[in-house]
Amino acid sequence: MRVLVTGGAGYIGSHTLVELLERGHEVACVDNYSNGTPEALRRVGELVPQGALEAHEADIRDTAALGRVFEAFRPEAVIHFAGLKAVGESVEKPVDYYDVNVSGTLSLLRAMDGAGCGRIIFSSSATVYGEPVFLPYTEEHPLAPTSVYGHTKRFAEQILADWAAARPGAAAMLLRYFNPVGAHASGRIGEDPAGIPNNLMPFLAQVATGRQEKLRIFGDDYPTPDGTGVRDYIHVVDLARAHVAALDRACGIEGSETYNIGTGQGYSVRQMHAAFSKAVGRELPAEVLPRRAGDIAEMQADCARAAQALGWRAEHGVEAMARDLWHWQSANPQGYATPQTQDA
Numbered sequence: 396m397r398v399l400v401t402g403g404a405g406y407i408g409s410h411t412l413v414e415l416l417e418r419g420h421e422v423a424c425v426d427n428y429s430n431g432t433p434e435a436l437r438r439v440g441e442l443v444p445q446g447a448l449e450a451h452e453a454d455i456r457d458t459a460a461l462g463r464v465f466e467a468f469r470p471e472a473v474i475h476f477a478g479l480k481a482v483g484e485s486v487e488k489p490v491d492y493y494d495v496n497v498s499g500t501l502s503l504l505r506a507m508d509g510a511g512c513g514r515i516i517f518s519s520s521a522t523v524y525g526e527p528v529f530l531p532y533t534e535e536h537p538l539a540p541t542s543v544y545g546h547t548k549r550f551a552e553q554i555l556a557d558w559a560a561a562r563p564g565a566a567a568m569l570l571r572y573f574n575p576v577g578a579h580a581s582g583r584i585g586e587d588p589a590g591i592p593n594n595l596m597p598f599l600a601q602v603a604t605g606r607q608e609k610l611r612i613f614g615d616d617y618p619t620p621d622g623t624g625v626r627d628y629i630h631v632v633d634l635a636r637a638h639v640a641a642l643d644r645a646c647g648i649e650g651s652e653t654y655n656i657g658t659g660q661g662y663s664v665r666q667m668h669a670a671f672s673k674a675v676g677r678e679l680p681a682e683v684l685p686r687r688a689g690d691i692a693e694m695q696a697d698c699a700r701a702a703q704a705l706g707w708r709a710e711h712g713v714e715a716m717a718r719d720l721w722h723w724q725s726a727n728p729q730g731y732a733t734p735q736t737q738d739a
Contacts, residue, residue: 397421398642399470399512401455401503402477404431406586407518407575410635411474412439413584416446418639423468425461426477427454430589434731438583455499458506465510472514472645474638475503478547481593482522482689485544496547497554504558513565514645515555516638521573521627521655521694523549531627531697534571534653541689556651566648568641573627573657573696575634577716578723585723586631587730595667596628596716600724603675610679612664614686619693623664627657627695630711630719640707657696658709667713674717 398415402408403424408431415422416439424436436450449468453460455477478496479485485492500517507515524532525539540546552569559567576596578585591607592598601607615622637656644652662670672679701707711719727733 396471396642396646397423397469398472398474399423399425399464399468400474400476401425402431402475402518404428404433404435404450405476407572407631407634408476409435409439409584410579410631411476411638412436412448413442413579414632414635414639416443416448421447422449423464423470424448424450425453425455425464426450427452430480432587432731435584435587442579442581442583456495456502458502461503461506462509465506465512469510470512472516472642473503473507473512474516474518474642475500476518478518480544482542482544483593485542485547489543492543492547496544497550500551500554504554508562513562514642515566516568516641516645517551517555517570519552519569519571520545520548521571521657521696523552523571524694526691527694530693531659531695532655533697534655534700552653559649559651564649566645567651568645569651569653570637570641570656571653572634573629573655573694575631576628577630577632577711577719579632580719580722582719582722582726585720585727585730587727595626595664596671596720599668599671599679600720602679603671603721604724604728606728608680610668610681612668612681612683613690615683616686617692619663621663621665624690625661625663625693625695627659627661628667628713628716629657629709630716633658633709633711637701637705637707640701640705644705652704654701654705655696655698656701657698659696659698661693661695662713667717670713670717671721674714674721
């Protein structure tokens with residue numbers, strides 16, 4: 396198939412490009428490089444040299460620019476990653492988040508309609524669920540996001556579901572991610588957050604390379620086995636493969652479908668700290684601080700629907716997540732800006 400990927404130069408997008416290209420799809424990437432870099436695309440081409448990948452620099456809010464890409468490439472499906480994604484920042488900059496995540500999705504749908512493209516796989520988030528009413532979360536769990544970011548994902552999901560219902564033959568696959576971690580086994584592509592990472596594992600990776608002094612554990616008095624928060628972590632390669640499975644599914648259905656994408660297994664902050672310390676080969680420094688406002692004790696996914704309908708299951712365990720993350724970060728201590736790998 397010809398597949399257009401928005402935000403393909405980002406963390407999850409770049410890993411999905413590899414999976415698509417390895418399966419023989421023709422792929423075009425649209426990115427404004429606000430959360431990604433052309434270097435990631437160069438390395439994707441290095442990993443899959445036989446693949447057909449073209450890149451376009453454009454903002455998804457620019458419908459005219461998207462229209463030109465659609466007219467030239469004529470995609471049969473879209474995988475939509477492009478968006479802003481920091482929960483804390485979303486509260487500080489709500490207009491920016493609604494503009495990019497909601498208006499950007501509307502702009503993309505207009506371009507799709509103009510080109511007659513009727514299939515989309517959407518990068519959503521488990522943040523749409525909010526505080527757990529029950530665990531593990533199923534797709535039927537009430538939606539009550541607690542952040543602007545979560546609201547933008549919920550609104551975009553509704554827009555896509557309404558679009559698919561109104562357009563004969565259209566399909567929208569809504570994938571609710573849990574906590575992506577890890578990197579490609581090659582160590583050539585991985586997560587490269589700007590500034591101080593908001594998430595546990597990229598922060599730990601920077602502790603290991605000396606960019607951060609110590610891990611900050613926010614609260615150790617939660618009602619969990621070791622008192623620290625528990626989350627459902629998923630290897631980014633498993634997540635990327637879920638998009639390929641959803642793409643296959645979208646070819647045979649009409650309307651919208653929603654899927655949790657996680658492992659169904661919860662790991663605490665201390666367990667992830669121990670796993671990553673083991674991968675690094677030394678105990679990484681950590682300190683316990685008071686709970687952080689807005690954090691919940693535990694969250695994990697029920698992924699039975701994805702297993703049944705998509706034929707997809709996560710295959711990588713926490714050891715592989717830690718190992719592959721350390722392989723990436725140790726080879727690229729400054730991310731894609733690491734001098735010794737920039738010209739490799």
